[in-house]
Each structure stands twice: as structure tokens, then as C-alpha cells.
Amino acid sequence: MRDDVSDATRRASPIDTAGNAVIAKAHAAGRQRRFGQISIEVRRSASFPLRLFALAAALVTGLGLSAFALILVGVPAESLADEFVSATILDPMNFKAVLVQAAPLILVGLAAAMAFRVRFWNLGIEGQMIFGGVGATLVSLLHLGPEWARLPLMGLAAVTCGALWASIPALLKLRLSVNEIISTLLLNYVAYYVLLHLLYGAWKDEDGFPHSPAYAASELLPNLDSGVSVSLVLAGGMTLLMTYLVARSRAGFYMRFVSANPGVARALGLPVANMVLFVVLVSGSLAALAGFVVSSGQEGRLTQSFFPGYGVSGVLIGFLARNNPVAAAVVALLMSVLVIAGQNLQVFYGIPPSMVQLIQAVVVMSVAASDFLVIHRVHWIRYRA
Amino acid sequence: MTHSLLELERVSKAFDGFQALDGASFSAAAGEIHALLGENGAGKSTLMNICCGLYTPDSGSLRLAGRETRLSGPREAAALGIGMVHQHFKLVRPFSILDNVLLSRLGSGDRIASAKGERLAMRAAIHEQAAALGGTLDPDARIDSLSIAEQQRVEVIKALIAGARILILDEPTAVLTDQEAEKLMLTLRRLASSGTTVVLVTHKLMDVKRFADRVTILRGGRTVGSIDPKGTALEELTRLTVGETLPTVRETQPVFGRRRLETLGLSVRRADGTKAVDAVSFHVRAGEIYAIAGVSGNGQSELTEVLMGLRRAGSGSVQFEDAGEAVTAADPARLRRYGVAFIPADRYRYALAGGLSVAENYGVGDVARGRYGSWLWLRRGRLRKNAEEALSSFDVQGVRALSQKAALLSGGNAQKLVIAREFSDPPSIIVAQSPSRGLDARATAAVHARLQASARNGAAVLLVSEDLDEAMKLAHRIGVMAGGKLVGEFTAPFDRQQIGGAMVGHA
Numbered sequence: 001m002r003d004d005v006s007d008a009t010r011r012a013s014p015i016d017t018a019g020n021a022v023i024a025k026a027h028a029a030g031r032q033r034r035f036g037q038i039s040i041e042v043r044r045s046a047s048f049p050l051r052l053f054a055l056a057a058a059l060v061t062g063l064g065l066s067a068f069a070l071i072l073v074g075v076p077a078e079s080l081a082d083e084f085v086s087a088t089i090l091d092p093m094n095f096k097a098v099l100v101q102a103a104p105l106i107l108v109g110l111a112a113a114m115a116f117r118v119r120f121w122n123l124g125i126e127g128q129m130i131f132g133g134v135g136a137t138l139v140s141l142l143h144l145g146p147e148w149a150r151l152p153l154m155g156l157a158a159v160t161c162g163a164l165w166a167s168i169p170a171l172l173k174l175r176l177s178v179n180e181i182i183s184t185l186l187l188n189y190v191a192y193y194v195l196l197h198l199l200y201g202a203w204k205d206e207d208g209f210p211h212s213p214a215y216a217a218s219e220l221l222p223n224l225d226s227g228v229s230v231s232l233v234l235a236g237g238m239t240l241l242m243t244y245l246v247a248r249s250r251a252g253f254y255m256r257f258v259s260a261n262p263g264v265a266r267a268l269g270l271p272v273a274n275m276v277l278f279v280v281l282v283s284g285s286l287a288a289l290a291g292f293v294v295s296s297g298q299e300g301r302l303t304q305s306f307f308p309g310y311g312v313s314g315v316l317i318g319f320l321a322r323n324n325p326v327a328a329a330v331v332a333l334l335m336s337v338l339v340i341a342g343q344n345l346q347v348f349y350g351i352p353p354s355m356v357q358l359i360q361a362v363v364v365m366s367v368a369a370s371d372f373l374v375i376h377r378v379h380w381i382r383y384r385a
Numbered sequence: 386m387t388h389s390l391l392e393l394e395r396v397s398k399a400f401d402g403f404q405a406l407d408g409a410s411f412s413a414a415a416g417e418i419h420a421l422l423g424e425n426g427a428g429k430s431t432l433m434n435i436c437c438g439l440y441t442p443d444s445g446s447l448r449l450a451g452r453e454t455r456l457s458g459p460r461e462a463a464a465l466g467i468g469m470v471h472q473h474f475k476l477v478r479p480f481s482i483l484d485n486v487l488l489s490r491l492g493s494g495d496r497i498a499s500a501k502g503e504r505l506a507m508r509a510a511i512h513e514q515a516a517a518l519g520g521t522l523d524p525d526a527r528i529d530s531l532s533i534a535e536q537q538r539v540e541v542i543k544a545l546i547a548g549a550r551i552l553i554l555d556e557p558t559a560v561l562t563d564q565e566a567e568k569l570m571l572t573l574r575r576l577a578s579s580g581t582t583v584v585l586v587t588h589k590l591m592d593v594k595r596f597a598d599r600v601t602i603l604r605g606g607r608t609v610g611s612i613d614p615k616g617t618a619l620e621e622l623t624r625l626t627v628g629e630t631l632p633t634v635r636e637t638q639p640v641f642g643r644r645r646l647e648t649l650g651l652s653v654r655r656a657d658g659t660k661a662v663d664a665v666s667f668h669v670r671a672g673e674i675y676a677i678a679g680v681s682g683n684g685q686s687e688l689t690e691v692l693m694g695l696r697r698a699g700s701g702s703v704q705f706e707d708a709g710e711a712v713t714a715a716d717p718a719r720l721r722r723y724g725v726a727f728i729p730a731d732r733y734r735y736a737l738a739g740g741l742s743v744a745e746n747y748g749v750g751d752v753a754r755g756r757y758g759s760w761l762w763l764r765r766g767r768l769r770k771n772a773e774e775a776l777s778s779f780d781v782q783g784v785r786a787l788s789q790k791a792a793l794l795s796g797g798n799a800q801k802l803v804i805a806r807e808f809s810d811p812p813s814i815i816v817a818q819s820p821s822r823g824l825d826a827r828a829t830a831a832v833h834a835r836l837q838a839s840a841r842n843g844a845a846v847l848l849v850s851e852d853l854d855e856a857m858k859l860a861h862r863i864g865v866m867a868g869g870k871l872v873g874e875f876t877a878p879f880d881r882q883q884i885g886g887a888m889v890g891h892a
Contacts, residue, residue, distance in 0.1 A: 040458065041440055250760045253752055256745065260738035267695060267727070267735040268749055269718035379441050 038380060046374045054370040062366030066359040075349050083348075084341050094340055096227065102336035103231035103297065104129075105317065107290035108310050109328035109335075110235075110242050112318030115283035117246065117255045118276045119262065124169060124184030125287045126311040127191030128162040132288025133295040134198065135161030137212050137302040140219050141203065147218045154219060155292055162288020163281040165191065170280035174273050188311065199304065212302035221297035231297035235329070238286060242325035245282075255279060287314070309357075316364050335360070389448075390415045390582050391436065391467075391551050396445030397606075398431055403785065405431040407606035408445070413551070413599070418573060418583045420593040420614065422626055423603035424825035426783060426795035429586045432603065433553050436584075437469040438462035468544025469553040472560075474536050476528045482539050483508055483524040489543050507546070514542040518572045532682075534565040541572070545581075552576065553584040558592055559823055562680050562851070570596045588825045590622050602626055627827055639861065642671030643706065645845035646692075646814050651701035653687045653869075661687040663869035664701065669814070669845040674836065676848040676860035679888055684869035685849045686730075689818045692847070693727050693735070694720045705814065721753070726812035728803055728832075730819040730849075732796075736803045739792030743784050743802060744772040746791045750806050771809075779805035780831060797828030804835055815839055818849040833859055853884065 071077050088094045108125050115122035135157035139145070145153045169187060172178035199210040206213065221230045246252040254275050257265040265272050290310065295302050317335060321327035342356035389412040398406040406428045413419040423429045434440045435447065438456035447454050449465055456462045459469075476485050486507050508524045515522040518538065528536060537557060544552055554573075558566040573583045573596070585597060593600050593614050600617075602609040602625045609625050647668035655661045662684040669675040677685055690696035692703065694717040703715070705723045715723075729735035737746050748768040751757060758764040769787055776784055781801045783794055794802060800820065807815075817836060821829040836859060840846045850856045856863050857879045865873040865887040873887035 038457070248763055248765075250752060250758070250763055253745070253749070253763055256741055257738055257749060260740040261733075263734055264736065264738045267693060267717055267729070269694075269716065269721045269753060270749070271718065 038378060040376050040378050043375060043377050051374055054373045055367065057373075058366040058370035059363065062359075062363035065362050065366070069358060069362070070345070070351070070355065073349075073351050073355065075345060075351065083345060084337070087344055088337050088341050094344070098333070098336045098340045099232055100229060100298065101339055102333050103229065103235040104290040104293050104310065105313060105332040105336050105339075106232075106235035106329045107238060107286050107293060108314030109317030109321065109332040110238055110325055111283045111286035111290065112314040113321055113323040113325060113328045114242060114246075114279055114286065116259075116318050116323045118258045118279045120170070120173070120276055120280050120283070121181045122166070122169075122184055122280065122283050122287075123181055123311060123315065124166065124187050124191075124284075125290075125314045126306050127184070127188040128166050128284045128287035129291030129294065129306045129310060130191040130195045131161040131165040132158035132291030133302050133306065134195065135159075135288065136292045136295055137203065137215075140215050141212070150216075150218050151221065151296070154296060155289065158288045158292035159285040162284045162286075162291065164284075166280050166284020166287070167277070170277050174276060192306075195302075195304065195306070199302065203302065205301070210304065211299075214301045215296060219296060220300055221293065229297055231293040234289065234293065235332075238289065239325050239329040242282075242286075246325060251275065251278065312357075313360070316360055320364060320367055389413060390450055391584075392448040392451075393432065393436065394446050394448070396432065396435060396442045396447070398428075398435065398440060398442050403783075404606055406435075406442070408608075409603060409606060410608045411601050412611075413582050413584055415550075415582055416577050416580045417598040418577050418585060418596055420585045420587055420597035420600040421603065422587060422590070422593055422600050422622070424588060424626060424797070424827060426797070427603040427626075427825075428606040429588075429603055430555060431606075433469065433555060433584065433586055436462070436551075436553060437467050463544075463547045463549070466548055466550035467553070468547055468549030468551070470537065470540040470544060470555065470557060472555040472557075474540050476536060476539060478529040479527060481525050481527055482511060482522060482531075485528060485539065486511060486524075486543055486546060489547060510546050511542060514545050517575075518542070519575065533560045534562075534569070537561070537569065538572075545576075549581070551582045551584065553586065555586045556588075556823070557585065558587065558589060566592070588626070590619055590626070590826070593622065594619060604628060623826065626825075639672050639841065641673045641861075642843060644668045644704075645671050645706045646816075646847060647704040649702050649704065651688070651691065651703065652699045653684070653691055653696065654699045655687070660699075660869050662691070662698075665866070665869075665871045666701075667864050667871060667874070669847050671813075671843050671845050672840055673862065674840050674846040674848055674860045676850055676856035676863045677866055678850060678853055678856045678863050678884060679866035681851045683866045685818070685851070685866055687869075688866070689729070689816065689849050692725075692816050693717060693729065695735075718753070721750070724810075724813035726807035726815045728800070728807060728815065728817040728820045730822055732799050732803060733792070737791045737799060740790060742788045743776070743781075743791050743794070744769055744787040746802060747772040747775060747806050747809075751809055754810065775805045775809060776802075779808075781805060796823040797825055797831075800824055800828065800832060804832065808835065808839070811842065812839070812844055815844055815846045816849070817846065819851060820848070821852070821855060829855075853881065853888075857881065857884070 067077075067080055070080060075083070088098055108129070111125050111128070112122060136154040139150065139154045139157045144150070165187070169178070169180045169183040172183050173180045196210070199212065203212045205211055221234075223229050224233070246255065254265070254270050257268070257270055258272055258275050262272055291306060294305060299305055313335060317328050317331045320331045338356060338359060342353070342359075345351050345355070346353055392412040394410050395408045396406055396410070397404070397408055409428060409432055411421065411432060421429050421433065431440065435442050438459045438461055441456075447456065449467075454465065456465070462469075477488065480488070483504065487503065490507075511522060511524040515538070518541065520538065522535065522538065522542070528539065531539065537560070541552065557569060561569060570592075573585070577583050577598075585592065587593060597614050599611060600614045600622070601611040602622075604626065614622065649666050650664045651662055651666070652660055652664055653662040665684075665688060667675065677688070679685055687696060691698050694715050705715075705720070705725065727736070733739050748757060748771070751771075752763065752768070757768045772787055779801050781794070781798050783798045791799065791802065815836065820832050820836070824832065833855075836846055836848065848856060848859060861877050863875045863879060863884060864871050865875070865884060867888060873884070875884055
């Protein structure tokens with residue numbers, strides 16, 4: 001039967017009638033490689049210590065590479081630790097700046113982490129922040145409610161506006177299957193121009209600058225006696241609330257099924273669409289709170305300070321935290337250290353502001369790459385002599 | 386005695402403390418069809434994955450033509466003449482046959498000078514191999530236009546073109562009809578007579594008995610024996626595989642109640658406008674098992690999807706007793722409130738979230754029913770406790786911890802987990818599609834026993850099965866589907882010839 005195999009086949013599959021000769025030949029070729037081989041196989045599951053080790057290794061690698069880059073642009077190696085640890089965490093002024101910066105970062109991190117839990121890639125965090133600020137400012141400009149209720153009302157208005165804004169891509173996705181990556185991203189521009197329209201138009205301050213009139217004293221998020229801003233308390237409270245929602249409520253249980261396998265969740269009769277809508281509204285509300293915190297806790301008015309950066313930072317925090325709310329808060333705090341340290345480095349060593357983004361990117365890529373080790377098992381096979 | 390072409394000696398492999406193989410040995414000579422028999426979880430797939438370089442053994446040796454060999458991966462295994470046809474085909478569906486073959490040759494180091502030359506050569510090679518296997522295949526046909534049997538043939542051809550002298554097939558007949566399986570076996574016989582070693586991983590005793598020259602039996606990761614199946618009684622093979630004799634269920638004459646599930650002129654259209662289900666009417670009474678038999682692809686899947694609430698019917702209606710009215714479209718959540726339980730054929734598509742824990746997969750139904758607290762608080766402790774009890778009472782094995790991922794369960798145990806969940810609230814209607822597909826004899830018996838017990842307790846059971854033996858064994862009545870129509874209805878005792886005739890007569 002082999003005899004009628006054409007020439008082409010013979011070349012393609014070098015089978016000779018002796019059969020085993022092929023194997024012997026290939027075997028001999030293998031033996032010429034003296035150092036053995038790397039073998040890679042897929043793990044069936046990864047243990048917790050292994051995951052921890054991979055994460056630690058990734059962080060060390062990422063930070064090591066970042067340190068190298070910083071040294072290259074002229075930061076002395078011996079002062080790196082000084083700038084990152086002593087100057088930010090041990091210096092009271094800077095530490096306070098870290099905490100102030102941490103509040104909105106925690107909120108955007110939570111916003112991303114929650115949305116990712118139902119496979120909704122919310123890249124519209126900045127737009128939702130803008131509408132949070134717009135909602136809060138609306139209450140401030142209209143002097144709604146008695147003075148003591150002004151701040152809660154501003155918060156409520158911010159959440160409502162942010163959630164409504166986030167409901168647009170959610171409904172587009174659920175009703176018309178519009179990809180939310182595109183819609184959320186593009187709606188950011190819409191939100192941005194709405195903001196400009198207000199700040200250059202109806203809401204322009206009397207001083208002529210494109211920002212809203214300053215909030216009244218009762219409309220600013222105060223500091224507690226201990227010096228900690230209410231913003232941070234708000235962010236911490238949201239972290240706990242999200243942890244409860246994810247770990248202890250039925251919604252969290254459903255979210256795990258929607259995330260693990262939407263098809264199975266649907267076949268099991270779980271309210272998949274309603275879960276997605278609910279979680280996106282929660283995500284939009286968290287982003288809007290971040291906008292409220294920036295306006296009322298940092299700027300004291302509606303400005304253009306929702307600079308491109310919060311959205312990306314939120315996504316990175318959500319990713320690094322593996323969508324876990326508590327981890328998101330921790331990562332956001334570290335991110336805040338990085339931002340403040342970066343500002344100091346800019347002032348003292350003249351490094352470009354993009355270095356901070358570079359460090360973020362390097363760390364994120366290292367963590368993403370470490371997944372390979374978690375998913376695969378790599379062996380070294382040595383040939384015996 | 387000629388020495389073996391492929392030899393595995395005292396091979397062990399553990400996954401996170403679970404001993405999948407425990408000193409198993411296997412050896413196959415050139416030119417024979419060698420069956421590897423064992424229950425789900427006996428270690429068959431692990432052993433063969435070691436042969437084709439996907440796993441590295443923890444200990445033990447692999448010898449090819451008498452030489453000790455270590456494989457770095459599937460590519461080296463292929464270079465050494467070991468080809469594998471996996472149960473789930475490794476084909477790129479939107480690609481043509483030719484492109485899939487070319488893709489499999491990337492990096493093999495065995496290429497012909499020009500890309501054009503290689504395309505020509507491979508096109509010829511596909512024709513040659515297809516002819517040698519007894520058939521024709523159009524190299525430009527897209528994979529998703531092929532039937533399952535044809536896709537399988539493409540996999541075999543791919544392995545042969547790569548130069549396979551040892552061809553391993555994992556459960557090749559599981560996805561085929563009787564006739565297709567017969568044809569495949571003739572093909573393999575022809576290959577074997579030309580000197581290729583064929584290793585057939587299976588748990589179907591009949592396949593072994595009819596087609597294999599030799600059979601090696603695995604149980605619990607160890608080799609139980611290697612014997613000639615022709616000279617061994619079926620009972621003996623069963624005993625070696627399972628370890629003990631299976632209990633048989635004795636049937637008493639049942640009494641049927643009211644119609645629990647009824648379809649009236651149900652029609653479903655495919656995306657291209659043709660009718661997948663064409664005016665199908667039948668009913669299932671309380672206490673009755675009604676089977677829908679037929680060659681696969683005759684509308685059974687579409688019918689099941691409508692009944693599961695995953696697809697809309699074009700016309701006609703479905704009547705559930707507890708719904709009180711006829712419904713044309715019901716979502717899965719509503720069907721569950723009517724007391725309908727589902728055992729789908731594709732477990733990881735419709736029933737289990739593989740990435741989630743066993744406990745979560747068990748509890749999801751009852752969580753939705755509010756048995757584990759309100760929306761505000763999930764009673765995880767109670768869920769875990771109940772899951773533990775259910776796993777033991779439904780005999781789900783291979784669970785080392787409740788937090789273990791469901792994807793790590795073997796097919797039989799995954800199916801038992803589905804049943805444990807679906808039956809945690811005694812259902813009044815059960816829709817089961819190929820519930821024993823891919824399961825070994827013991828798990829199949831357990832699944833069958835559950836369905837029969839439910840029917841005795843008054844549930845209406847609809848069994849959609851491509852396995853006529855299963856349908857005839859369990860059902861009280863059988864409806865045969867062909868070309869989307871219900872072409873015949875039979876009442877027990879059944880005549881196999883008659884039903885078989887209805888199945889193919891209208892196809």
C-alpha cells in the first residue's frame with residue numbers, strides 16, 4: 001500500500017518501509033543537542049504560595065527595571081530608596097499628600113475592579129468622574145437643600161449623574177451588543193466636551209478662568225480632627241462595602257458565575273443582564289464619587305483636573321488587584337506613593353513626568369508576564385550521557 | 386517475539402498530590418490495534434498525553450523502538466512519529482483543511498523550499514492520504530463545513546502527513562454514530578495492516594471486543610493487565626475495568642400520571658432559514674421516561690435548547706404543567722420555577738462553570754431559590770455543609786476540597802455534580818441530553834439509576850439520546866427524530882430494527 005504513495009507525500013512524511021528507521025534518525029538528531037531541553041506543560045491548578053511567589057517575583061523585577069531606568073535618567077542610585085520610602089511615607093507633609101492622592105485612586109480602582117468582575121471593560125472612568133463633578137457642582141450652584149445637607153446632596157447628585165452616564169454604554173451593550181470598550185472610551189470625549197462647554201459657558205467663574213465658581217466652605221469635604229480627609233474615609237468605606245458585596249451578598253455570588261462563564265450563568269437562569277447593569281451602575285457611581293472627591297476634596301470647584309490618567313490608573317489598579325476590592329485599595333495606596341514620589345523626582349532631578357507612567361507600565365507588564373509561570377510548569381530536561 | 390514499538394514502564398504522574406498514574410506500564414507492537422481501556426479517571430488520557438509529549442512523567446521510562454526517549458513536547462513527539470487525535474479536535478474551524486495541515490507543519494523543520502511548492506505538495510498529500518484511508522476530502526473545504534467524522538479524518542490525515550508511525554486516538558467513537566464508527570475502524574484496520582501502530586483509548590467494551598488486537602486495562606492509575614480481547618468474555622473485561630460487578634436495576638411496571646411536558650407543533654428555524662425542528666408534537670407524563678432517538682444533527686440539539694429556554698421557537702408551543710398556560714418562549718429562570726431540571730450534553734457550556742469551585746457549582750441553584758439566605762447575606766457555611774453531604778450521597782469522587790475547581794473533575798464526576806445540583810430540589814420535569822456521553826460504565830449506571838428513580842417518584846423524564854441502547858434500556862416510549870420531524874413513536878418493548886429503520890429511513 002505504501003508503494004502507491006506519491007513523491008510529494010514521501011517527502012512530506014518520510015516513512016520508509018523499515019518503519020523504525022525514521023524514529024532512530026530523529027532520535028539521533030535529538031541526542032546531538034548537548035544541554036537538554038526546556039519542556040513546558042500546562043498546570044491543572046496553581047497553589048496559593050506559587051501565585052504569591054510569582055507576584056513577588058514580578059514586583060521585584062518590575063521595580064528593579066524601573067530603578068534602572070531612573071538611574072539612567074540621572075537619579076543617583078543611592079537616593080532611590082530615600083525618595084521612594086523615606087521622603088514619601090516618613091515625611092509628614094508628603095505622607096499627607098499620598099493620602100490625599102490615594103482617595104480618588106482607590107475609588108477609580110474599585111470602579112474598574114467591580115466592572116471587570118462582570119466582564120464589562122469600563123474604560124469610561126474619566127467620563128463618569130466628570131459627570132460626578134458636574135452633578136456635585138450643579139447642587140452647589142443651585143444651593144439645593146439646607147447647608148448641613150449640602151455635602152451629602154452633592155455626593156448623591158454625583159453618584160446619580162455618574163451612574164446615568166455609565167448606564168449608556170451598559171444598555172448599548174445589553175440591548176444592541178455594542179462593544180463597551182469602544183463606547184466607554186469614546187463617551188469620555190463626549191463627557192470632556194460637555195465639561196468644557198459648561199466651564200467656558202454657563203458655569204464660567206467671574207474671574208474669567210475656565211472653571212466653576214469656588215464651592216462654599218460647607219461644600220468642601222472637611223478633614224477630621226486627626227488630619228485625615230473625609231475623602232479617604234469615604235474611599236475606605238466604599239472598599240468595605242464592595243468587599244461585602246463581592247464576598248458576602250448573593251450579587252457577589254452571581255457575579256462570579258457571570259464572570260466565569262456567562263453562557264452557563266444564563267442557562268442556570270441567573271439574571272445575567274440585570275447583574276451586568278447593576279454592577280456597571282455601581283462602577284459608574286464609584287468613578288463619580290472619585291470625581292466628587294477631586295472637585296470637593298482637592299480643587300474646591302469644578303475644574304479640568306480630571307486629567308487623562310485616572311482612567312488608565314483605575315484599570316491598572318483593578319488589574320493588579322485581580323479585581324479584589326481590598327487589594328485594589330492597597331495597590332491604589334502604592335500607586336499614590338509612586339505618583340507623589342514621581343512629583344518629587346520631577347522637582348529635584350528634572351525627570352520627565354512620563355517616567356511615572358513608564359514605571360506603572362513596567363510593573364503591570366511584569367505582573368502580566370508572571371501569569372505564564374502560574375499557568376505553565378517549566379521543566380529542564382537533561383539528557384543522560 | 387518482536388520488541389515493542391512503543392513502551393512505557395512504571396510511569397507515575399501526580400497533579401498537585403493527586404496520583405493520576407501510579408506505576409502504569411503499556412507496550413504496543415508495530416502494526417497492531419491496541420486498546421487502552423479504563424474508567425473515567427483511570428489515567429488513560431494522562432498516559433497518552435505522556436506519550437505525545439504534553440506531560441512529562443514524574444518517574445518511569447518511555448521507550449520508542451527500544452530506545453529510552455524523553456519528549457520535550459508534542460513537536461518532538463511528532464518528529465519521532467507519534468501522532469495523537471484528541472477527543473476535542475485541534476483544528477482551526479474557519480480555516481480550510483489545507484491551511485490546517487500547513488499550520489501543523491510550521492516549525493517541524495520538515496518544509497519544502499517554496500510556500501507555493503509546499504501548498505501543492507500538501508494538497509497532493511491530502512488527496513493521497515484521503516484515498517489511502519478510503520474516501521475523498523476537498524483540501525479547500527472549511528473545517529466548520531465538515532461533519533464530526535470528517536473532521537476526525539482530517540486529524541488522522543494531519544498526523545499521518547506529519548509522519549506518524551504510532552497513532553493515538555482518544556475516545557474516537559464517542560462522537561460518532563454506529564455507522565461512522567464502523568467506517569473509522571475499517572480505516573484504522575487498514576492503517577494497522579500497513580505497519581502503523583494504532584492506540585485506541587476507550588471505555589466502550591464493545592469497541593475493544595470488535596476491533597482491538599490487544600487490550601491494556603488501567604484502573605486507578607495502574608495497569609491491571611494486557612490481554613487478547615478476542616479470547617476474553619465481555620463479563621471478564623467488565624470485571625477487570627470496574628473491579629466489581631455492576632448492580633442491575635430491576636424495573637416494575639410503572640403507572641403514568643398526567644402530562645407534565647407537552648410540545649404542540651414546535652418548529653425552530655436555523656440561522657439560514659431552514660427548519661431544524663419541524664412541527665414536533667409529543668408529551669411526557671408523570672412517571673414516564675420518553676426518549677428522543679435519532680442520528681445526531683437531526684434537530685435534537687435545537688429542540689433541547691428550546692426546552693432549556695436558550696432558544697426561541699419559531700412557531701408552536703411548549704406546555705409545562707405548572708406553567709398553567711402554553712408558552713412559546715420561556716427564560717431559564719422561569720423554567721426552573723416550574724420545577725424543570727436540566728442535564729445538558731455539553732456540561733461546561735450549559736451546566737458547570739469550570740473555573741469556579743465545586744461548592745459554588747453545587748449551590749448555585751439553591752442560592753437562586755433563596756435557600757441560602759436573602760440577597761443581602763449569603764450563608765456560605767450552610768452551603769458548604771450541604772454541598773459536602775450532597776457530594777457524598779451522589780457519590781461525586783475526586784473532590785479533594787470543596788474549593789477545588791469543577792473543571793478538574795473527571796467527566797463522570799462532573800456529571801454527578803450536575804445531577805446532585807439539579808436534583809437537590811426534587812424536579813417534576815427532567816430534560817436530559819446524552820446524559821451518559823463520555824462516561825464510563827459505572828458512572829453511566831449511576832446516572833441511569835438516578836433518572837429511573839426520579840421517574841418512579843413521579844417526575845416526567847425527557848431523554849434526548851443518540852445512543853439507541855441507552856434509549857431502549859431506559860425509556861417507556863421512544864420518539865424518533867429525522868430531518869427535524871418526529872417520524873415515529875414506539876412503545877416498549879422495542880424492536881431495534883424497526884427503530885433503526887425509522888432513524889435512517891427519513892434522513
